[in-house]
Every structure is written in C-alpha cells, then in structure tokens.
Amino acid sequence: MIRAFGYNEFLFLLSAVQWTLLLSVIAFIGGGIVGLVVALGRTSDVKPLRWLSTGYIQIFQGTPLLMQLFLVFFGATVIGIDMSPWVAAAVGLTLNTSAFLGEIWRGCIQSVPRGQWEAASSLGLRYPGLMRYVILPQAVKVAVPPTVGYLVQVIKGTSLAAIIGFVELTRAGQIVNNATFQPFLVFGIVAAIYFALCWPLSLLSQRLEARYAAPSR
Amino acid sequence: MTYDFQFDAVFASWDYLLDGAWLTVRLSFGAMAIGLVIAILCALGKTSGPKPVRWLINAYIEVIRNTPFLVQIFLIFFGLPTVGLRLSPDVAALIAMVVNVGAYATEIIRAGIESIHKGQIEAGLALGLRPLQVFRHIILKPALRTVYPALTSQFILLMLSSSVVSAISADELTSVANNIQSQTFRSFEIYIVVTGIYLVLALMFSALFAGIYRLAFAYTIDRR
Numbered sequence: 001m002i003r004a005f006g007y008n009e010f011l012f013l014l015s016a017v018q019w020t021l022l023l024s025v026i027a028f029i030g031g032g033i034v035g036l037v038v039a040l041g042r043t044s045d046v047k048p049l050r051w052l053s054t055g056y057i058q059i060f061q062g063t064p065l066l067m068q069l070f071l072v073f074f075g076a077t078v079i080g081i082d083m084s085p086w087v088a089a090a091v092g093l094t095l096n097t098s099a100f101l102g103e104i105w106r107g108c109i110q111s112v113p114r115g116q117w118e119a120a121s122s123l124g125l126r127y128p129g130l131m132r133y134v135i136l137p138q139a140v141k142v143a144v145p146p147t148v149g150y151l152v153q154v155i156k157g158t159s160l161a162a163i164i165g166f167v168e169l170t171r172a173g174q175i176v177n178n179a180t181f182q183p184f185l186v187f188g189i190v191a192a193i194y195f196a197l198c199w200p201l202s203l204l205s206q207r208l209e210a211r212y213a214a215p216s217r
Numbered sequence: 218m219t220y221d222f223q224f225d226a227v228f229a230s231w232d233y234l235l236d237g238a239w240l241t242v243r244l245s246f247g248a249m250a251i252g253l254v255i256a257i258l259c260a261l262g263k264t265s266g267p268k269p270v271r272w273l274i275n276a277y278i279e280v281i282r283n284t285p286f287l288v289q290i291f292l293i294f295f296g297l298p299t300v301g302l303r304l305s306p307d308v309a310a311l312i313a314m315v316v317n318v319g320a321y322a323t324e325i326i327r328a329g330i331e332s333i334h335k336g337q338i339e340a341g342l343a344l345g346l347r348p349l350q351v352f353r354h355i356i357l358k359p360a361l362r363t364v365y366p367a368l369t370s371q372f373i374l375l376m377l378s379s380s381v382v383s384a385i386s387a388d389e390l391t392s393v394a395n396n397i398q399s400q401t402f403r404s405f406e407i408y409i410v411v412t413g414i415y416l417v418l419a420l421m422f423s424a425l426f427a428g429i430y431r432l433a434f435a436y437t438i439d440r441r
Contacts, residue, residue: 064377064381188296
C-alpha cells in the first residue's frame, strides 16, 4: 500500500527534528565537558596525561563515527547493559564530539602566548587560577568561531543514529520514503531541513572568524 | 556477568574482510582523484569565473557542506532511479563520495589559490609564460603545497566516512562487517576488529600522504 506524501508525512518529518536537535545538544554539551578535560590533558605538563589524551584523540579521529556508534551499541550488551539506540547514539556522539572539540580547543589554548603563562605563574597563580583567570578567557575568544563551525558537524553526525535505528530526522525520512516511495521529494525535504539548521551556523561561524581575524591590537 | 569473546568467527572471514577493506581503499582513492579534479576546476571557477559560475559553485559547496553525507547518499541511490538513472550501490557510493569531497576540497584549494601573491602571477606573465603555464606552475602547485595538510586530512576523513555507504550495502568494509555480523551474531568482536582495520588504514593513508609530499614538493627543499 503506497501512501501519497501529504501534510501528515511532512509533520512527521518536522516532529523528528526535535530528536535531531536534542541529540545534537546532548552531544555538544557532553562533548564540550569531556572535550575540555581532553584539551587540558593535551596541554598539560604531565606526560602520561598528555599521552592519554593524545591517544584518545587519535583513536576517535582515526576511526569512523559509525563504528564508534556500533561499538557503544553492541559493547553495552557485552558488559551486560541493555542500551537503547537513543542512549547509545547520545554516548557515541558525545565521545566523538569530545575528541574533536578537545583537539580544536588544544590549539586555542596553545595559541595564548607563552608570556601570559609565565606572567601568571610569576604573579603566584597556581594551575587552576592560571587556567581560569588568564589562559582560558583568552583561549575562548579564539575558540568561538571553530566551535560554532563544529556544531554543524555534530548536527550532521546525528544522522548516523538512523543506522542504529534511532528515529531522528534521517530515519524518519527513511520511514516516510518506505511508505510513499517518493525518494527525491522525501530526502529532498530532509536535506532542506538539515540545511536550514546548519547553514545559519556556518554563516555565523564565518562571520565570527572574520571579526576575530581583524587586527585586535 | 561474563561475556565469552569469540574472535574465531571474525578471523574465519578474514579474506572477506580484506576484500571489503580493499574496496574501501579503491572507493577512497577513486573519489579523491576525481574529487581533486572537480575541486581544482571549481576553485578556479570560484576565484576567477563569471558571476553566475561563482554563484553556482557557491551553492554546490554550501548545500553539500550543510547536509549530512547519509542523506546525500540516499538522494543519489534512491532518488536518481526515479528519474531513470539506476545505479549499483558501488557506483552510487563512489558518486556520493566524489560529490561530497569535491565540495570540501574546493574550499580548501580556493584558500590556497587566494594565498598566492598577485605579484607572483604578474611576474610569471611578464616572463612570457602562457596563462595555463602560470596557473599550473605559479598558482596551482604552490597553492596545493600550502593546503596539503588540510587537503590530506580531508581525504582521510573521506575514507572514514565511506563507512556510511554501508547504508546502501555497497560491498565495502563496513558492509562486509554487517554481513558477517548477521551470520555469526558476534557483533562486538566484528566491529572492534573492523574499527582496528580502519585505524590501520588511516595510519597508512597518512604515511602515504607524507611520502607523496616529500616526492611532489621536494623542490622547495633542494633549491635555495
């Protein structure tokens, strides 16, 4: 029984957007928290911490996101947890995002001139104060444009949750397509929705980058 | 709770896995080669083409970069047959990868081209080089050298994202893994081994790119 693509199908796609957005927000916040730890480890003076975070980044950047989702999904059963595709997607995307944000932020932290570190520590600041009051505020300024840009990657990445069976926008598109068999129309609309979510962020990222690239001294 | 790991099922299908990995490598290199040509043409069009051309190329780049690869694959594999163009999964996968990497590489190469100083081009023309020679020797080669790291990491990302084409069952590494998984049910074992294969592929690609860099751009080191 083939249905026509109508208003209800369109509404179904639109309602799936909330899951795409929720997944993106979770991955971004979770990835941001873990990513900050990774970035601090990567710039730390303690060698084992540096190795550990470098290895973490290498593994997540050197393997496909889809494999990471599969491993979380099937790995959970290995340790005896019955994980829904929803939780598996959230965990997998969080880990992946943290590795990429960690690497982006490492660059931002290292872009703060060495003299700032030396000045702060000669003023008697220990590591937590030095990071919190001197280095991170300056690094954040550099970090905003690439971080906003990476948000686009996060949103697009959530589409892979469709493959492990979580019904977000792309999976909803598949479901509607299976019922209506109008792939151009259905996936065209799905693509247009993603575009409407991502393009403003891309433009914002470019604009911020242009603004920060302007001479600031 | 103890889980009994069984890797025998994985290694029994080792040849099959290697076939899949080989197709992943071929798809990646095919997409890189064709995508690079498209990217150079688009970058040229974007930096010096007439307005409508620039507008079209911009639209191509923005659409591809702001939509998920998986949706692009679905549009090509399920959408094109409705207008009478039936594609095998492998060909659809290759086309999707070319279209995708072409857009990213265009932006990278454009940045390289724009980094070339105008005086260089004028000097080349003044020395009597023809426009095509100027483009090849004075613009393209140094531009590629400048953006080489960005370009090659994009290629490695392309290889990794090729796992997504398993969604239309092209016979590459991830698809093979899915097939073995559905026969043996040793999901975790299969995917951890395949993840390892991808990691090795990524390391091999970056070693290869480092070697190519040394061969192709050695002139800047020798001559002084």
